[in-house]
Amino acid sequence: MKRPAFAWLLGLWLALASAAAPAHAGEIRVVDDRGVAVSLPRSPQRIVSLLPSLTETVCELGQCHRLVGVDRYSNYPASVRALPQTGGGIDPNIEAIVALRPDLVLAATSSRGVPRLESFGLKVLALEPRTAAGAQRVMGVLGQVLEVRDAERVWRAIEAGVSAAASSLPPPARGLRVYYEVSTGGYAAGPGSFIGELMDRLGARNIVGRELGPFPRINPEYVVRADPDLIMIGQRNVAGLAQRPGWQGMRALREGRVCVFSADESDVLVRPGPRMAEAARIMARCLSDKGRK
Incomplete structure (x- = not known):
């Protein structure tokens, strides 16, 4: 009688112990923007980032020290400029990345190098926010991966900064009809983009139709x-603006209502991440200055 009782108790103890100790203790599992489930045995300590907004988010979460390499466009905070560069997000230098022995590579979903990086056995997390909600979600995912508990608090501070910028605008600065040119070739920020969302929160009216998508290529005649x-518009794209067919007659050029952003300001404005509150302040200053004319 005693032997079966002992065996039963031993079996019960083993079952409870098994339930209390997960089979993969410390494992982190997240789903990236491709819909791919990425499993990591532990929080990564050596990270290569191939997208500036992801680089900035890692650093905003206080984990800059985990970065061992970045893409050629990652330039903020200043400390990342000293890191090895590994090509661009679209055309990463695969050999250079592999040589850095990263635990994790952060890349855009549009990066052509992702399959090849994975073929070398590297863990790749593809994240590419296009809206404010996307930037918030990415911060949450990276907070989970990096085991940073206050990622949500960081995002709330960003949101508060955007709201403060919106509240600072005088009435004349509201309701202006705005065209925002993101890059050369006439690519504009549509209402569905994070830039368009910021414009909306600041009371500006986007001339680009929502049906055209977040970053459509716009015919110059459409703007006229x-x-x-x-x-x-950014300083990089402003050359020849007045020489575009029909543009000299537009109200904005006639009245000098053109905000030309410096290269540093443009970097802030076009990256959906932790500097979105600063982007809102830059845009609010533009609206405030030009709305008084």
Whole structure:
């Protein structure tokens, strides 16, 4: 009688012990923007980032020291400029990345190098936020991967900064019809992009139709017909603006309502991540200055 009782108790103890200790203690599992489930045996200590917004998010979460390499466009915070560069997000230097022995590579979903990186056995987390909600989600995913508990608090501070920028605008700066040119070739920020969302929160009216997508390529005649009150454009793209067919007659150029952002300001504005509050302040300053004319 005693032997079966002992065997039963031993079996019960083993079952409870098994339930209390997971088979993969410390393992982290997340789903990236490809819909791919990525499993990591532990929180990564050696990270290569191939997208500036992801680089900035890692650092905003206080984990800059885990970065061992970045893409050629990652330039903030200043400390990342000293790290080895591994090509661009679209054209990463695979050999250089492999040589850095990363535990994890952060890449855009649009990066052509992801399959090849994975063929070398590297863990790749593909994340590419296009909206504010996407940036918030990415911060949450990276917070989980990096085991940073206050990622949500960090995001709330960003949101508060955007709201403060919106509240600072005087009435004349609201309701302006705006064209925001993101890059050369006439690519604009549509209402569905994170830039378009910031414009909306600041009370600006985007001349680009929502049906055209987040970052559509716009025909110059489309802008002429829309005749915006204000144009926002980066210093890199402004050359020859007044020489575009029909543009000299537009209200924005006639009245000097053109905000030309420096290279540093453009970097802030086009990266959906932790500097979105700063982006809102830059945009609010533009609206405030030009809305008074």
